[in-house]
Amino acid sequence: MNLARLLQARADAGRPVRVGLIGAGKFGSMFLAQLRTTPGLHLLGIADLSIPRARAALERTGWDADAAMATSFDEALRTGRTMLTQDAGALIAAGGLDVVVEATGNPAAGANHALLAIAHGRHVVMVTVEADVLVGPLLAAKARAAGVVYSMGSGDQPALVCEMVDWARTCGFNVVCAGKGTKYLPSFHHSTPDTIWSLYGLTPEQAAEGGMNAQMFNSFADGTKSSIEMAAIANAANLRAPSDGLLFPPCGVDDLATILRPREAGGVLEHSGTVETVSSLERDGRPVFRDLRWGVYVVFEADPSPRGDYARRCFKEYGVVTDSSGRYTALYRPYHLIGLELGISVASAALRGEPTGATEFFNADVVAVAKRPLRVGEVLDGEGGYTVWGKLLPAASSLARGALPIGLAHHATLRRDIAEGEVIGWSDVAVEDSAIIRLRREMEQAFSHAETAAMA
Structure with a gap:
């Protein structure tokens, strides 16, 4: 440097x-x-x-x-x-x-x-x-x-993860998974600006003193920000999004290489070369041992063929923590300083003249999902609000479903009733034409045909 x-x-x-x-x-x-x-x-x-x-x-x-x-x-x-x-x-x-x-x-x-x-x-x-x-x-x-x-x-976190992915690839390793940690339970998808500070262990007064915005911080808890950041990483580092949203598996730093490996190898991933967010809480609310709540990680492997035996032996010789097979390992950073x-x-x-991470692909998208039953005529309030949260999907799936991007789910009026947990579509809302909608359509036209199924 x-x-x-x-x-x-x-x-x-x-x-x-x-x-x-x-x-x-x-x-x-x-x-x-x-x-x-x-x-x-x-x-x-x-x-x-x-x-x-x-x-x-x-x-x-x-x-x-x-x-x-x-x-x-x-x-x-x-x-x-x-x-x-x-x-x-x-x-x-x-x-x-x-x-x-x-x-x-x-x-x-x-x-x-x-x-x-x-x-x-x-x-x-x-x-x-x-x-x-x-x-x-x-x-x-x-x-x-x-x-x-x-x-x-x-x-x-996206820029820091992209730096770690770049490091792994420059070293000749295959990137299996990359992402960050967060505090997550499934119930958090229903969080609103009225309930957010209790999830952070803060009073409203403490939050105000720190200059914290309730809706913005609620997006951290309800899954939206994690989805947005994982989409940014997928689109910059040419990685895949899970087919039906983030799993948020509970996982500590010592288990990254065991949990975040493909299912056929005993892990939770649909495939290699994906993004994922790990939770600092077990599903029963207990804290994960040596959690990565504030950090970032990359899981990688040496050449999986027999010719990679030497590198895998080096992992063992130098005390690198791996899964039980010795094939997968991980590096992590416990904090990010925003x-x-x-x-x-x-x-x-x-x-x-160099970026610290730059978006080049349209692999992933984040779509609006109803937090509760919504009624025709209601106005969506976007990221971190009372009505919707953002779910990560492959870009091709988002486009095929005609899903409404979370970034455009502000001030959109519903044309029909929406069930809790339902993905909201463009056809479900009345939105006025605007520069940002035209720009989004231009982006879709330019990049949807070039969506890359990453093989990192």
Whole structure:
């Protein structure tokens, strides 16, 4: 790794990488906390619908807001200060900007900001994974055509998993499964913003103090965020989605290679080369021993033919934990630091011209499923809300069923009654034509024929 050296060289030369942050929520705040102490990065501006919220994010993360703020982008460029604005378009167009960090969490806004940034020749670090899963293959293709980088955000689990998959393949190993851990029970699919903080062991007051959004954090618990992140990994690392959603098997770090292997080998996977999320809870609610709730992993194998005997012997000689056959093993990282690690993506895009994970395929999709019986005329409230949760499916299955993507299940009015657990289709809702729907249709047209059955 030489990104720190390259950043220091830019700092010494007085040519810092100039960054624009769109969205001053939790993820953006975590990035601000470390950007402040990273030589070679200059926060040119923050765009947020609430300027007081953006200022509060600076103050909360250790900045002297009065000293840091500029009154114009020209002043910010000259002085190294930061401009706060409600106008994301103005930030993207500001002179001298190198990298746009999109952290709004809104898929339609995220996609629009990415398109605008690409048109202005800015690199894009897409923190809004919902936008990436909805239209990411198309955004990445447009960025490549424009000669700029479109990247996942390091610190978020998809980018970290893609890095581990890349490591395994570069070493010549076959990737069997990759993913992350989470706290999961089947009942969590019914979680709502009213019940979420008890699942995290927090009071509403503690959540508010930490700047946590109930609907966003509810999507972590109800299975939606896991589905979205696994879809992002499948589409970036060319892996498969399970045929009927994530299994969420209870699994500790010592059992990754045993549980996350194909069924014919004694594991739970339909096939090799897939994504999966493991639970930190047994189905009866007991904690899993040495769980991976906050971490990421990759399960891999050496050449499965007899010619791989030497590598498998090396596994044993060097104390590598394997399944009972000695064929499958795993590496894991117990934590991810979310926005605190995002500077790696910014530096990689600006200084190396390389993404930290980029969507190239349309292997997986996330569709809206009813949390409870829904009635005609009800309005869906999208990811993490009261009405639907997001289920991972192969993209081909989603398209064949005419399923409604979870990223478009906001403000859609039902045309018929929907049973609990039923996948909601495009034909089941009334939605107004919009730029994001047209972009999604363009993505489907461009990439559905190229869906890859990964053999990683």
